[in-house]
Amino acid sequence: MKASILVVEDNEDLCQTIADVMKREGYVVKTASSGEEALSKIERGLTDLVLLDIKLPKMSGLEVLAKLRDMTPDLLVIMITALTDARPAVEALKSGAYDYLLKPFELDELKLVVAKALETHRLKLEVARLKEQQRRRFPESGLYGESKAMQEVRNLISLVAETPRTSVLIQGESGTGKELVADDIHNRSSRADKPIIKINCAAIPENLLESELFGYEKGAFTDAKGTKRGLFELAHGGTIFLDEISSTRMALQPKLLRVLETSTFRRIGGTSDITIDVRIIAATNQNLEVCVRDGTFREDLLYRLKVMVINLPPLREHPEDIIPMAKLFLEQNNREFNKNIKSISPEAEEKMLNYAWPGNVRELKNVLERACILCKKEDIVPELLHLEPLDIRATMGTAAANGKKTAAASPSGLSAETLQEVEKQHILRTLDKYHNNKSKTAKMLNISRSTLREKLKEYGID
């Protein structure tokens, strides 16, 4: 599109000369002989650039410039001024003019200055457009954590995002951010403008999962009245997220393996192969090796999935992230609940650092949300942090990390110890940590001093 230029010059001859030259250069040209006329023309029409004489009758060029800066801050303005007095030109630059020409000027110089200004402006707009596009393609990750472990996760995400066909297995305890990682991979990849379809394999009845994923043909079973497309087909071009992949039936797993290996499958009751272009991301909070040993997960599928693995560490294994993450959640909550909580007290920080976070980042986020809602002052104090008073779940989490199935799946992992024994040991450890200071110990355990005293008596601890 041709750029549109307004020449503002009270010397009629000069005005006409400039206008002619500009027209010959291919611009759309308008003229004005006073500041007032210029302003009204700019207000009414599209103008890209103004050649503005500084010396005008009544309203001066500088005044016009000031008005323009308010009206249309993006408009390019080039001042024209007499050689004898360069001061106003300098002033004009300070007030936002793009450049100036000293009279008398060569026509070539005029052409050059105008072309350069328009080109620079065009580039500026182009950069802004690309930045915006970039921002949309790579939305800011919601994944917090600057520890080495989390940075490695982020590096892996970037790498994987660039290879849009690679399937990925995301492993990690509950609440470590597996879904967030899947979203990140999708959003940063070339598939971002296509859907990411998520399915929780544990939440769908086993017998329905296959038809959900692969669809069926009319007559495949009694109530298959028509053809139904499955999620794999719907995700075409995009990403499919198979959450809790360990819950899939053995009978379904070969079909999953086939899609992973060949990108083809058949609808239930179908006779022809369907080929799709989908990235498969699977997630699990179970140890799939153990599942293979237990005979609930096929080894060949595991090996195929293991080509690219992202392991999310439990929060207790990167404790240096706890406080910085808590602060980020605090900011988020301030915005969301319209609060102005300034900080987390040192005691509250200590309480968080002494906790095992069995529910990982999800638990940290929830604990902070609750604390922020309850907080009436400017800082988060330990009393606002509602933590599991005992580390029971953490003990179970450790059992899971040691290779047993997760706690929820086999609570028997704890059988060796009674609840009381765990409690007693935890109290002893905490007491030890605080050099037998009972107030501190009670505070950290989130119980009153009198409760602590009773428990000590009960367990015969002196």
Ligand SMILES: Nc1ncnc2c1ncn2[C@@H]1O[C@H](COP(=O)(O)OP(=O)(O)OP(=O)(O)O)[C@@H](O)[C@H]1O
């Ligand atoms: N590193 C992180 N930075 C910021 N938020 C996080 C992080 N990890 C988890 N979260 C938040 O914690 C919550 C749980 O995360 P997500 O659902 O991704 O966990 P998950 O590993 O899929 O858990 P589950 O196994 O229970 O499904 C979400 O609200 C998520 O935004």
Ligand SMILES: [Mg+2]
């Ligand atoms: Mg999840």
